[in-house]
Amino acid sequence: MFGFIIxxxxxxxxxxxxxxxxxxVGVYAIGNPIDVMIDPAATAEMRERLIAQYGLxxxxxxxxxxxxxxxAQGDLGRSMVYNTSVTGLVFSxxxxxxxxxxxxxxxxxxxxxxxxxxxxxxxxxxxAKAIMALSILGFSVPTFWIGMLLIMAFAVELGWxxxxxxxxxxTFLGMPTSLATANGWSHVIMPALNLSLFKMGLLIRLTRAGxxxxxQTDYVKFARAQxxxxxxxxxxxxxxxxxxxxxxxxxxxxxSTLAFAVVTESVFNWPGVGKLIIDSILxxxxxxxxxxLILVVILFVIINFTVDIVYARLDPRVRLGGTK
Amino acid sequence: xxxxxxxxxxxxxxLLAAAPAAFSQELTIGLRAGPDSIDPHWSTLGSxxxxxxxxYDTLVDADDTLQLEPGLAVSWEPIDDTxxxxxxxxxxxxxxxxxxxxxxxxxxxxxxxxxxxPMSMTLYTKYVESVEVxxxxxxxxxxxxxxPALPNDFTRMFIVPSETGEGTGxxxxxxxxxxxxxxxxxxxxxxxxxxxxxxxxxxxxxxxSPWERVVRKEIPDDAxxxxxxxxxxxxxxxxxxxxxxxxxKNDPEIETFTSDSVYILNxxxxxxxxxxxxxxxxxxxxxxxxxxxxxxxxxxDLAINREVLVDVVLEGLGTPANQLMPEGFFGYSxxxxxxxxxxxxxxxxxxxxxxxxxxxxxxTCTNNRVPGDAVVCEALAQMWSRLGLTVNAQALNGTVFFxxxxxxxxxxxxxxxxxxxxxxxxxxGAMVHxxxxxxxxxxxxxxxxxxxxxxxxxxxxxQTLDAEERRALYEEASVIAMEDRALIPTVILQxxxxxxxxxxxxxxxxxxxxxxxxxxxxxE
Numbered sequence: 090m091f092g093f094i095i096x097x098x099x100x101x102x103x104x105x106x107x108x109x110x111x112x113x114v115g116v117y118a119i120g121n122p123i124d125v126m127i128d129p130a131a132t133a134e135m136r137e138r139l140i141a142q143y144g145l146x147x148x149x150x151x152x153x154x155x156x157x158x159x160x161a162q163g164d165l166g167r168s169m170v171y172n173t174s175v176t177g178l179v180f181s182x183x184x185x186x187x188x189x190x191x192x193x194x195x196x197x198x199x200x201x202x203x204x205x206x207x208x209x210x211x212x213x214x215x216x217a218k219a220i221m222a223l224s225i226l227g228f229s230v231p232t233f234w235i236g237m238l239l240i241m242a243f244a245v246e247l248g249w250x251x252x253x254x255x256x257x258x259x260t261f262l263g264m265p266t267s268l269a270t271a272n273g274w275s276h277v278i279m280p281a282l283n284l285s286l287f288k289m290g291l292l293i294r295l296t297r298a299g300x301x302x303x304x305q306t307d308y309v310k311f312a313r314a315q316x317x318x319x320x321x322x323x324x325x326x327x328x329x330x331x332x333x334x335x336x337x338x339x340x341x342x343x344x345s346t347l348a349f350a351v352v353t354e355s356v357f358n359w360p361g362v363g364k365l366i367i368d369s370i371l372x373x374x375x376x377x378x379x380x381x382l383i384l385v386v387i388l389f390v391i392i393n394f395t396v397d398i399v400y401a402r403l404d405p406r407v408r409l410g411g412t413k
Numbered sequence: 414x415x416x417x418x419x420x421x422x423x424x425x426x427x428l429l430a431a432a433p434a435a436f437s438q439e440l441t442i443g444l445r446a447g448p449d450s451i452d453p454h455w456s457t458l459g460s461x462x463x464x465x466x467x468x469y470d471t472l473v474d475a476d477d478t479l480q481l482e483p484g485l486a487v488s489w490e491p492i493d494d495t496x497x498x499x500x501x502x503x504x505x506x507x508x509x510x511x512x513x514x515x516x517x518x519x520x521x522x523x524x525x526x527x528x529x530x531p532m533s534m535t536l537y538t539k540y541v542e543s544v545e546v547x548x549x550x551x552x553x554x555x556x557x558x559x560x561p562a563l564p565n566d567f568t569r570m571f572i573v574p575s576e577t578g579e580g581t582g583x584x585x586x587x588x589x590x591x592x593x594x595x596x597x598x599x600x601x602x603x604x605x606x607x608x609x610x611x612x613x614x615x616x617x618x619x620x621x622s623p624w625e626r627v628v629r630k631e632i633p634d635d636a637x638x639x640x641x642x643x644x645x646x647x648x649x650x651x652x653x654x655x656x657x658x659x660x661x662k663n664d665p666e667i668e669t670f671t672s673d674s675v676y677i678l679n680x681x682x683x684x685x686x687x688x689x690x691x692x693x694x695x696x697x698x699x700x701x702x703x704x705x706x707x708x709x710x711x712x713x714d715l716a717i718n719r720e721v722l723v724d725v726v727l728e729g730l731g732t733p734a735n736q737l738m739p740e741g742f743f744g745y746s747x748x749x750x751x752x753x754x755x756x757x758x759x760x761x762x763x764x765x766x767x768x769x770x771x772x773x774x775x776x777t778c779t780n781n782r783v784p785g786d787a788v789v790c791e792a793l794a795q796m797w798s799r800l801g802l803t804v805n806a807q808a809l810n811g812t813v814f815f816x817x818x819x820x821x822x823x824x825x826x827x828x829x830x831x832x833x834x835x836x837x838x839x840x841x842g843a844m845v846h847x848x849x850x851x852x853x854x855x856x857x858x859x860x861x862x863x864x865x866x867x868x869x870x871x872x873x874x875x876q877t878l879d880a881e882e883r884r885a886l887y888e889e890a891s892v893i894a895m896e897d898r899a900l901i902p903t904v905i906l907q908x909x910x911x912x913x914x915x916x917x918x919x920x921x922x923x924x925x926x927x928x929x930x931x932x933x934x935x936x937e
Binding site: 119120121122123124125126127128131132133134135136139143169170171172173178181182233237240241244245248251252253254355356357358360364365368370371372373 | 449450452455457530531532533535536539582583584587604605606607630632633634636637638640641643644645646781810811812813815816817819850853856
């Protein structure tokens, strides 16, 4: 176990390094941020001075090295647009995205897994067919379009829910979160539902596929022959056996949702990190782009690591480290 | 009976509950873009100036059509070739009670080089040599050379108290500690990309604003902004997308406000000896650059049907442009008539120039900078194909377009340009004058256009302090540039605001600023 953690940690460092180079080169290739930001009436002399001030006249390798040197001192840089520290900027917006994603994942799991189990348990029933049809809608219809439909229906026509933005903040366990107030929930529920649909569809289909397969295996037949009630078979034995693919997909989806909830955040004007990164790309705010993408890599590394540990807990046949 | 009483009771209660709301005088605005910082000397960004104008005042203000009017300075005049005298408004207190004086002006101008960012405010102080305090309410600004446009530069020169202190940066301003101005509103709170909350400043010199509290919500997504208005979350939105404009105009519950903007979509034909992207006839690269021939440029101009661009392509949200500025701007020439559309004449000119069968050319535009840039781009390509050209039109994200345009990689490009200061020097100095880093002209001249006659007239204008003489020179420069087709203006874009019907009214500004204090609530 300990060896596994060490090797994973080393892998992670290599991945983060490689990623930082790819990001740096990619961002460098797009062009000079000064040309995007500078005021049209600025003189050529002002432009030269700014380029020198931000070190953009240096060769790429030198810019990269000075970036690394700053990171080593714990300084990820300052945003060129906001002139505040990048870490402060990202972390001031991370809670909003976190709460949105947590609610979305919760909705997807609470509805998706039971629906998938049912659809796999009685695959020929009308209910199962309805669930499968809806799940196709869930991941084939574009998120922004469903989001706009939701807004039209619940905010504009019915007026039940606000059309966007984050609601009043309350404090929960010392953290400011909109999940602590009723007004906050009224703001979060619609974007979270919108964000959860794709994941819900995915979970339904995965669970169903696993369920259908598992119900025909010998251990289920034996369990039935033993006279175990179906409820016990499904929840104690089958669910555990089909959970490996579900957990894998769940982990990956959690990561990508956290990192790229940008469509939903834009449509619902949710002040999360997704919007921050898109704006940074549009203005070529290099420090924010680089830092954010590296944070995303770290996030994925952590999630994958957690997923591997969960595998081992779920299925004793999985051995961490792959030594045997 | 009982039921009716109940109903009445509920209605009365509802009215009582609603009454304070109606008189709470809170205005919530949904805006496409907000500030980047609360430090007024950080950036020249338009949305930044627009937001901070609520908290800080400028020496010189600009009216709805960008002509100058007094701000914190009540008058200004040149007292010799290199000195401007500004007389300041007396009895103006900052939000913290300290009186506004000449020291604050000097401090604010001197502070800029130390605190400004990549969108550098030194743009507005490039002519300033030094600032001299004569007495509490008189300031002399000494300039580097003759600087007739200095008052225009000062329309975004915000004044902060001289007590602000060195090392006060964005963090202190954003938290509100240093956000002290003389403007019509006091700062309450702000977060990057979040809401800017403001509270009325009772002692403002223009008199009290009608709104006690103003919330400026940043909602960059067009659909989300429209939804916020339709669901009643905001009272007013700016930049209504063209796709929603018609339905909103016809909706009795919504009122729209339309205005010409300062932005004009200009075609920029490269007239260098060798065009950056090859122009071809029958697949063969042509010798020399056809665009150097005035007849070819004129043909391109004549083939543009501006009526169609406005009425069909932009759904009415535009005005045909005949020069690089909208009417009424300082330097706009009345001599130039409306641009005509004459495809026959255009074909003749093209044949005369030696291209009876046209040629193949690349045409590159932005697709996300201003409403309509991509659709106008496609429409132009079609119009030119009627002329017999093969046009490879490509609309790119500004992030990709601008760096490449700066490297002069395009043979023919189109992007929007706004004469933000309301006078010609801003536009001509940057885009039409020959490229001359020494003099600081032509930084945005990406076409290689260089006409000594134009340069002479224009430069003479920039050296003329008398306003009327200067105006005449700029008007002459306008005529030269347009007859030369140095750039080909197509349409002036319009912008649209929308509000719930019968709640508020205001006169839209040509620079598209949404100023809360000029918005009047409609009496019930």
